[in-house]
Amino acid sequence: MYRKNYVLIGLLTLTPLVILAALMVGSVSLSARDVFDALLSGHATPSSQIVQDLRLPRALGAFSCGALLALAGVLMQVLLRNPLADPYVLGISGGAAVATLVAMLAGANGWLLTGSAFTGSLLSMFIVFGLAQARGNWSPTRLLLTGVVVAAGWGALVSFILAIAPTKNLRSMLFWLMGDLGFVNTVWPGISVLILGLIAALLASRRLNILLHGPLQANALGVDVGKLQLMIYVLASLMTATAVTIAGSIGFVGLIVPHLLRLLGISDHRWLLPGSALLGGCLLVIADTFARSVMAPQQLPVGVITAIIGVPLFLFMLHRSNKPL
Amino acid sequence: MMNALLDVRSLQTSIAGRVICSNLDFSVKQGECWGVLGINGSGKTTLLHTLAGLRDRDAGEIRYRGTALETLKPLALARQRGILFQDKSDTFPATVLETVLTGRHPYIKSWHWETAGDIAIARNALQQVDLMGMENRYINTLSGGERQRAAVATLIAQQPSVYLLDEPTNHLDIRHQVKLMQLFDGLKNRGNTALVMILHDLNLAARFCDHVLMLFGEGKTLRGTTLELLTAANLEELYGYPIHKLHDNTRTIFIPA
Numbered sequence: 286m287y288r289k290n291y292v293l294i295g296l297l298t299l300t301p302l303v304i305l306a307a308l309m310v311g312s313v314s315l316s317a318r319d320v321f322d323a324l325l326s327g328h329a330t331p332s333s334q335i336v337q338d339l340r341l342p343r344a345l346g347a348f349s350c351g352a353l354l355a356l357a358g359v360l361m362q363v364l365l366r367n368p369l370a371d372p373y374v375l376g377i378s379g380g381a382a383v384a385t386l387v388a389m390l391a392g393a394n395g396w397l398l399t400g401s402a403f404t405g406s407l408l409s410m411f412i413v414f415g416l417a418q419a420r421g422n423w424s425p426t427r428l429l430l431t432g433v434v435v436a437a438g439w440g441a442l443v444s445f446i447l448a449i450a451p452t453k454n455l456r457s458m459l460f461w462l463m464g465d466l467g468f469v470n471t472v473w474p475g476i477s478v479l480i481l482g483l484i485a486a487l488l489a490s491r492r493l494n495i496l497l498h499g500p501l502q503a504n505a506l507g508v509d510v511g512k513l514q515l516m517i518y519v520l521a522s523l524m525t526a527t528a529v530t531i532a533g534s535i536g537f538v539g540l541i542v543p544h545l546l547r548l549l550g551i552s553d554h555r556w557l558l559p560g561s562a563l564l565g566g567c568l569l570v571i572a573d574t575f576a577r578s579v580m581a582p583q584q585l586p587v588g589v590i591t592a593i594i595g596v597p598l599f600l601f602m603l604h605r606s607n608k609p610l
Numbered sequence: 611m612m613n614a615l616l617d618v619r620s621l622q623t624s625i626a627g628r629v630i631c632s633n634l635d636f637s638v639k640q641g642e643c644w645g646v647l648g649i650n651g652s653g654k655t656t657l658l659h660t661l662a663g664l665r666d667r668d669a670g671e672i673r674y675r676g677t678a679l680e681t682l683k684p685l686a687l688a689r690q691r692g693i694l695f696q697d698k699s700d701t702f703p704a705t706v707l708e709t710v711l712t713g714r715h716p717y718i719k720s721w722h723w724e725t726a727g728d729i730a731i732a733r734n735a736l737q738q739v740d741l742m743g744m745e746n747r748y749i750n751t752l753s754g755g756e757r758q759r760a761a762v763a764t765l766i767a768q769q770p771s772v773y774l775l776d777e778p779t780n781h782l783d784i785r786h787q788v789k790l791m792q793l794f795d796g797l798k799n800r801g802n803t804a805l806v807m808i809l810h811d812l813n814l815a816a817r818f819c820d821h822v823l824m825l826f827g828e829g830k831t832l833r834g835t836t837l838e839l840l841t842a843a844n845l846e847e848l849y850g851y852p853i854h855k856l857h858d859n860t861r862t863i864f865i866p867a
Contacts (some may be wrong), residue, residue, distance in 0.1 A: 349836070350833045358650045362702070363702075366699075366701045366702075367701070368701070368702065441736070446688065456859070488720070488721060491715070491723070493713075494704070494708065494712060495712045495715055497696075497697070497700070497702050497704060498699055498700060498704075498709065498712065499699035501664065501695060502695065502698075502712075504664055504684070505662060505664065505682075505688065505692070505693045505695075506688050506712060506713065506716060507685035507686075507687065507688030507715060508715065508770065509684060510640040547702065548701055550709065552702060552703045552704050552705065553704075553708060570736060598861075
């Protein structure tokens, strides 16, 4: 059963290649050589500016965003013990969307917009947690129902805002809603949350494996299920909030990437977590590179491309797989 | 005098307003096998979960090797007692070996992975339940009986002092029923373990259990040795149905009238 290691090694090798490709592709085509020179050069040349100021932050932003969403997807799926769970099912992106759109209406941009997205996410996290807790009993079903309903509520508010928004705001609002990596300027917040989050999740990974068999069984084996569930919830919410703040609500990655890895035979969270982060990151970098170059200078919404790549890929693998899902 | 592995004093527990047991005292010593008998709905599973510390009781004390249940930390408790549930939950793919390895959790430090020793223990457990060669199968592709045996293997890997078993012979064919009971018999005789199992099969209980605990409902219980208590009269009262006790050379057989 060394397959898990091969998959992980494969993804680790793929990652720098994918990022390199993202740095090469664009309205100004650069060769690999040019890219390396641009990365290493001390002084500002046109190439180095393109690479360092535009493409590198965007590629790293895309990678961390995809990785965060995939990780959040894994965590949501184990928390809710439901294969249909994705990072947004509990309303995080809805809260961020409402906050961001309201801020856009109020004429905010830049840091204020970013701040609104994050605040909206956290607000939603607290609301859902508070409501699901109500009687002290914290079952996945209760949490899921609460989250889904709150998400629906946010969705209704989003529609309302879109309906009353002036036309000049509409396009930017829609692009935010579909996911847009064009506004990434600092990469460190995303990367730090990713690294810290991955480490925290890995430390709990053996307990996550146990939790898959149900809370009673986990309890009987000595796992503090209450604390573990809370930690998963907060971690997944923070990672989703960060991803949504960086790039809006990019769909599909969080739901599908964990399943793609499961179809490859990876079920143990110690491999599933880092594998999902790498695969999610690569998928989003590839998708974003396509999104900004296929119809250049027009930028397509990256969420559309993740679906175009992801849907056939997933269906193909599902069809060929002889593993039970 | 040695501490009993499990000591219960004045236990009262109820569910949904119905009292399951009241003022129940019993001790499970090493090498003993207790059968818990009662009709459907008499609260056997609830009692087992209460003994396991998975739910609160109304009154009384429960001690494992002399230590009160409340004072035991979850991992320490998991080393004292293991429980086999009636229902198994497997939402996502996991292999048989991965599932059995979860039983080693109480012995592995937080940030550590399973050692080769743990894996050997898990494999040995699989061998004991006759599931060798299935370790890389996905747990949700197993038949009911195989899944049951995998759950027993997980419990064996957990190496608790007290095995709390909820209908362990469910889903098993006759051969595997007897083999499993013989396996448990061997486990308890090897020292420092004891069994408390909920059984519906009176003949297995007669053959393998040396003590019984009968739940009559409304808080009434009887507990003692099988020899004293496993009589046709008691069983008729317990199950509300006439039962004949027959003897066949060495075996006692109960059949419904």
